[in-house]
Amino acid sequence: MTRTSRRWAIAAAAFLAAPVLAGCAAGFDATTVKHYSPTEARATTVRGIQISQGFVLGPEPGGKLPKGGSAPVYLSLTNIEQQDDQLVGVAVNNAGTVKLAAPIVLPRDKRVSTSGAAAPGATPTAGTAGPPLVIEGLTKELAGGEYIAMSLQFANAGAVDLTLPVVARSREFATWAPAPAPTTQQTPTTGPTPAATATPVPTATATLTATEDASTGGH
Template identity: 50%
Template sequence: MTRISRHRVIAAAAFLAAAPALAGCGAGSDAITNQPYTPTEALTKQVNGINISQAFFLGPDSGATIAPGAATPLYLSVVNTNQAPDQLVGVGVDSALGTAKVSSPVTLPVQTRVSIGNPTPSILIEGLKKPLRGGESIQVQLQFANAGLVPLTIPVITRSREFTSLPQAPGVSAAPTPTPTPTASASASTDSMEDMGHSTEGTDG
């Protein structure tokens, strides 16, 4: 065997030995990106190794209102892409809007998608100082134990479409009941009955 042939055999053997490890790395990435996922309501954002691909406050049903003094829950989908676990420990909002409350720190394992708020909301803005009807945006700062502060502008969405299965926000007023309007066929039927009555009176005379 020539020297060149020997080098080619060694290179081929090294590539075959590395192939399983490369395949394992690819599977680890796909384990995150290939998971079924609800269409996002906010722009994807990655800061300090924290990837947030969905964020929204749940508002009222269409046509209803979350009244001042009530609360709205926050929903997040988060992946911690750092080398060590982290925790979401706090949320800050403008005091002119209300007070943010985190019931308990949310643990974020490495390379694992965590859905915060589902099935039980754990982050709320309480004591709202203005009504919410859906369509507003709220600026928040998420506080992580290791990753630090992550600022976000988060939309308030109405409880409709795929979000109707989520529990209604506390203190939501009911949507106004639409006033029924008479249909054209009903009006025509009434006019016809009146004409028949006039015709009968003329015959009796």
């Protein structure tokens, strides 16, 4: 290789490395340089439970989920053991409290999604309104790019610990349902009791008396 060609090769390598170096400089929690897809969010197999995707759905781009708010957890699970299993509980580490609408049944060798709409090739969790796994009472704001440690509790497989990323609700995640908005109870308004309406006295007696007087006068 000539000296000129070596200079061109070095310049090209520096140009290609620039975006990577810029991404590293942006920091660990920078969401602008992170590109998540469901399969790369988290994938692992522990004690016969295969987790082919997993993430916490964050806010719209540029927004934040408030402290005290809620965030849904999406998982795609396959039980590769010889008997059926169930996801019976989830605990998060200093992030809030997970509400599990009902135990999630995991038939043998069948992929089950915890989303309202099933991921390709997965069976949706039925009988729930909205995502069946929701972190409630968030202990801090979430903007996307954070990680949340949690423990999944299965009836047979036991506890499975993992860390899931918080992804912004955009691009391939734009159609995933957010956590349902909290419902507020309407407080009935109290006011003065309406005054009773007076019922007029019937005039039937007066009419009868007048008729009798008229008959008497005729005689």
